[in-house]
Amino acid sequence: MRRTLIGLLILVAMGCTTVPTSFSPANPVPPGQxxxxxxxxxxxxxxxxxxxxxxxxxxxxxxxSYLALLDRMxxxxxxxxxxxxxxxxxxxxxxxxxxxxxxSPATLFGRYRYFIAREYQVGGQSVNLYDLEREILIxxxxxxxxxxxxxxxxxxxxxxxxxxxxxxxxxxxxHRATSEFVNDPSRNRFDRSKKVASLSMIFKWFAEDFAAxxxxxxxxxxxxxxxxxxxxxxxxxxxxxxxxxxxxxLNGPSPQPW
Numbered sequence: 001m002r003r004t005l006i007g008l009l010i011l012v013a014m015g016c017t018t019v020p021t022s023f024s025p026a027n028p029v030p031p032g033q034x035x036x037x038x039x040x041x042x043x044x045x046x047x048x049x050x051x052x053x054x055x056x057x058x059x060x061x062x063x064x065s066y067l068a069l070l071d072r073m074x075x076x077x078x079x080x081x082x083x084x085x086x087x088x089x090x091x092x093x094x095x096x097x098x099x100x101x102x103x104s105p106a107t108l109f110g111r112y113r114y115f116i117a118r119e120y121q122v123g124g125q126s127v128n129l130y131d132l133e134r135e136i137l138i139x140x141x142x143x144x145x146x147x148x149x150x151x152x153x154x155x156x157x158x159x160x161x162x163x164x165x166x167x168x169x170x171x172x173x174x175h176r177a178t179s180e181f182v183n184d185p186s187r188n189r190f191d192r193s194k195k196v197a198s199l200s201m202i203f204k205w206f207a208e209d210f211a212a213x214x215x216x217x218x219x220x221x222x223x224x225x226x227x228x229x230x231x232x233x234x235x236x237x238x239x240x241x242x243x244x245x246x247x248x249x250l251n252g253p254s255p256q257p258w
Contacts, residue, residue, distance in 0.1 A: 023123025050159025
C-alpha cells in the first residue's frame with residue numbers, strides 16, 4: 001500500500017489487524033503442484049502496457065480459480081524466491097479483486113477500505129493489502145525492488161506487468177520492473193539544467209528500504225538510470241530531490257457489473 005493512510009487510520013489498522021505467521025489450508029496443494037498459470041493467463045489476456053481491462057475480467061473466471069488456489073497453499077513451504085514471487089502475485093491479484101468488488105483507493109477513506117478493511121484468504125488465513133505489504137513483503141524479504149512489482153491499481157503505481165512473477169527468474173523480473181519504473185518519465189523526471197530529480201512518492205514513502213540497499217534514495221535511482229550521460233551527471237552533480245504528486249486514479253477502465 002502507498003503510505004497516504006495517515007493518523008488515526010493507521011492507528012486503527014495497527015490495533016485491529018494481525019498478520020499470519022503460519023497457515024493451515026484446507027485441501028492443501030503440494031508446493032510442486034502449485035502454479036501461477038491462471039494468473040499468468042489473466043495478465044496476458046487483460047493487461048497491456050500496464051493498463052488493466054477490468055470490464056473484461058470475469059470474477060468467476062481465471063481470477064477466481066487463482067484466488068482459490070492461493071487459499072489452498074501454505075507459502076511457508078516454498079523456497080525463499082518462490083515465496084517472494086508468491087506474495088507479489090498474491091498482492092497484485094488481491095488488488096485487482098478489490099477493484100472488481102467496487103473498492104477504490106481514489107479517496108482517503110477509499111484507501112482505508114481498499115487496503116485495510118478488505119481482507120483476502122491465503123492458506124486458510126486472512127490478510128489485507130496493507131499488512132501484506134508492510135509486515136510480509138517489506139519486513140520478511142528486505143527486497144526494495146518489490147515496490148516496483150506490486151501494483152495498487154492506480155495510475156502512479158508501477159505498471160502491472162502482463163506476466164506473473166516466478167521464483168526461478170525473479171531477480172531478472174524485479175530488475176526489469178525497477179528499471180522500467182525508474183526510466184518512465186511519467187513517474188520520474190530529471191532536470192539536468194536545474195539539477196533536480198523529481199521522483200515518485202514511492203521513493204519518499206519507502207525511503208528507508210532504498211537507503212538500506214544503496215545508502216540513499218538517489219543512489220538507488222542512479223543504479224537503474226539507463227541514459228549513460230544522465231547517470232554520469234547524477235553521480236557528478238549534487239541533485240536536489242523532490243517528489244511528484246501521486247495520481248490515485250484507476251489504472252484502467254472501470255469494471256462493469258456482472
